[in-house]
Structures are given as structure tokens and as C-alpha cells.
Amino acid sequence: MKTYFVILIMYFSSLFAFGKCISKDYELLSNSDTISLESKLFFNGYTYPYNSLVEDYPSKSEFVIIGESDTFKLELVSTQKGFNQLQSIFEMPHDISEGEFKIGVIPKDKNIQMALGCIDLKSKNSCKIVGQITILTKTNNCDVLLSEGSGIITYQNTVSQLYGCGNKVYSEYHFAGFDTEKLMFEIELTQKSDTTVKMKAFVLASEDGVLRVGHGMCYGEFEIPLNTKFDIVLRPYYPKCGEYLDEYKSELFIAAHY
Structure with missing residues (x-):
């Protein structure tokens, strides 16, 4: 019993x-x-x-x-x-x-x-x-957000560190001039060796205005495989307005030796 x-x-x-x-x-x-x-x-x-x-x-x-x-x-x-x-x-x-x-x-x-x-x-x-x-x-306030809220996205560096979920390796993209409290970002990744392999999702930027994309990331962060080349497109998106700002395009590669 x-x-x-x-x-x-x-x-x-x-x-x-x-x-x-x-x-x-x-x-x-x-x-x-x-x-x-x-x-x-x-x-x-x-x-x-x-x-x-x-x-x-x-x-x-x-x-x-x-x-x-x-x-x-x-x-x-x-x-x-x-x-x-x-x-x-x-x-x-x-x-x-x-x-x-x-x-x-x-x-x-x-x-x-x-x-x-x-x-x-x-x-x-x-x-x-x-x-x-x-x-x-949608109000006139959206016109102000879309005209004055445009900023600059820049690649900052690639970082390797032990953080929370284990050994994280990631690239940092910094946002200057954006109101990140009202902003989301659509990320689209296309594998260079096989363009049929695509990953796409919406994410929030961190409070410090940084978006991190990498390997070994925690849940809720953008995860990619190592030693694979991607074309990356970042599109700032205002949910309050339902509209995109100008997109940012670049290449992304994170090597296993980091």
C-alpha cells in the first residue's frame, strides 16, 4: 500500500x-x-x-x-x-x-x-x-517612429564565453538610433552551400541594443550550426505600426575554433 x-x-x-x-x-x-x-x-x-x-x-x-x-x-x-x-x-x-x-x-x-x-x-x-x-x-505617431526611428545596424564582434546554457559562441549586431523598446527584428538566414536551407523568425533585441546570433545559445535566442556560411538579413519591425524599416544584409560564419 x-x-x-x-x-x-x-x-x-x-x-x-x-x-x-x-x-x-x-x-x-x-x-x-x-x-x-x-x-x-x-x-x-x-x-x-x-x-x-x-x-x-x-x-x-x-x-x-x-x-x-x-x-x-x-x-x-x-x-x-x-x-x-x-x-x-x-x-x-x-x-x-x-x-x-x-x-x-x-x-x-x-x-x-x-x-x-x-x-x-x-x-x-x-x-x-x-x-x-x-x-x-495606426496613428500619426507611427509616421514619426518610421521617419525618425531608423537607425544603423552594425556587426560588432564574435564572442565566445561560458554563459548560462554552456559554451556560447555568437556574433553581435548593434543597433544605433533605434528605439529597441518598441522594436522587433525579423532574422532570415540562408545557407550559402544549399539555398533551400533557410531559417526565419522574429526576435526581440536585448535591452542593451544588441542582437546575438550563434551556437550553443539558450532557449529564445537564435541558434545556428558551426562552420556553416550564411547570408543574414535583419529587418527591423514595429508591431505598433505593422511596418518594416530598412533591412541590413551581411554574411555570417562562426568557426568551431572560437
């Missing part, structure tokens, strides 16, 4: 730990709670070697925007892999208007429902709240 209770405790403990892990690591990618109606919504889901649950997440769940009286379903535009996580990109609903909203996920799969910690599994509206946003129409 004692052994039976020990097994039960271990089972429920593992469910709790697993649920905490997944629910914490799937989130809205945003450095501002204000988003334009013309913009898109980006969600990052971390992937793990021992679990493919999150990789199937978008197809087994409904992403919704929840207002005071209405719920709007988000339409999936695309998913991007290849940088430590799965990124899902959604169009803003066409029939939505300005206001304050919560963002939720309604799981269709019971395993995901358990992992997300949804309380009422029988309820159709049972969901996990993963973000809160204020949606605005």
Missing part, C-alpha cells in the same frame, strides 16, 4: 512539473502591450528533445483574443523552426476593433489541456491566458 501511494505521488508530481514547464514556456513575443490592427501576433513555444507536444501545439489548439463580450479566433499564418523553439505567427482578426484584450489558448487535445493546467476540461471555453494586449489603429 505504501509503495502504491509513493507511485501516485510521483505520477501527479510529474504532471505538475510538466504542466508548469509547458505553460510557462509558450508565450506571446512582445516588448510592448500595444499592437497595431495592421500587425501580426507572434508566439514562441520552446521545444524539448524528449517531448514533441509543443511542436504540434498550434494545430491542436485554438488561439483566441478575448474581449469583454466577444471572442475572436486567430488565424495561423505560418510557423517557423530552427532556432531553439517553434514560432507561430497569426493574423489579427479582420472584425476586431480597438480595445484591451486578453490572449488565450483553447486546447483541443486532452494531453495539452493537462499540460497547460486548464481547470475545467469539459468546458469549451476553458483556456490558458498567455498574454494581454491593447490594440490600436
Whole structure:
């Protein structure tokens, strides 16, 4: 009997730990709670070697925007892999208007429902709240951001260090003149030896105005293989305006001897 209770405790403990892990690591990618109606919504889901649950997440769940009286379903535009996580990109609903909203996920799969910690599994509206946003129409303020907010992207150096996740080797790109608190960056990498190999995703710049792309990176950072040449394109993007600034193009190569 004692052994039976020990097994039960271990089972429920593992469910709790697993649920905490997944629910914490799937989130809205945003450095501002204000988003334009013309913009898109980006969600990052971390992937793990021992679990493919999150990789199937978008197809087994409904992403919704929840207002005071209405719920709007988000339409999936695309998913991007290849940088430590799965990124899902959604169009803003066409029939939505300005206001304050919560963002939720309604799981269709019971395993995901358990992992997300949804309380009422029988309820159709049972969901996990993963973000809160204020949606605005594009204003004249965007014209100011787009005209005065343009800056310069420069390659700084390649760094090798022990940091958090192990031995990280990365190239640094610095942003001068950009308002990084309101900015996201779309990164597109194309392998030179095989142009069909592409990686593309949206990321946030760090608070110090630096974007780091490399090998051995932590979850949520852009991961690339060593000893492989890439063409890299960086496109500054303002979610508040739903528009890009001028792009930056260069080559990227990180050798194993760093």
C-alpha cells in the first residue's frame, strides 16, 4: 500500500512539473502591450528533445483574443523552426476593433489541456491566458517612429564565453538610433552551400541594443550550426505600426575554433 501511494505521488508530481514547464514556456513575443490592427501576433513555444507536444501545439489548439463580450479566433499564418523553439505567427482578426484584450489558448487535445493546467476540461471555453494586449489603429505617431526611428545596424564582434546554457559562441549586431523598446527584428538566414536551407523568425533585441546570433545559445535566442556560411538579413519591425524599416544584409560564419 505504501509503495502504491509513493507511485501516485510521483505520477501527479510529474504532471505538475510538466504542466508548469509547458505553460510557462509558450508565450506571446512582445516588448510592448500595444499592437497595431495592421500587425501580426507572434508566439514562441520552446521545444524539448524528449517531448514533441509543443511542436504540434498550434494545430491542436485554438488561439483566441478575448474581449469583454466577444471572442475572436486567430488565424495561423505560418510557423517557423530552427532556432531553439517553434514560432507561430497569426493574423489579427479582420472584425476586431480597438480595445484591451486578453490572449488565450483553447486546447483541443486532452494531453495539452493537462499540460497547460486548464481547470475545467469539459468546458469549451476553458483556456490558458498567455498574454494581454491593447490594440490600436495606426496613428500619426507611427509616421514619426518610421521617419525618425531608423537607425544603423552594425556587426560588432564574435564572442565566445561560458554563459548560462554552456559554451556560447555568437556574433553581435548593434543597433544605433533605434528605439529597441518598441522594436522587433525579423532574422532570415540562408545557407550559402544549399539555398533551400533557410531559417526565419522574429526576435526581440536585448535591452542593451544588441542582437546575438550563434551556437550553443539558450532557449529564445537564435541558434545556428558551426562552420556553416550564411547570408543574414535583419529587418527591423514595429508591431505598433505593422511596418518594416530598412533591412541590413551581411554574411555570417562562426568557426568551431572560437
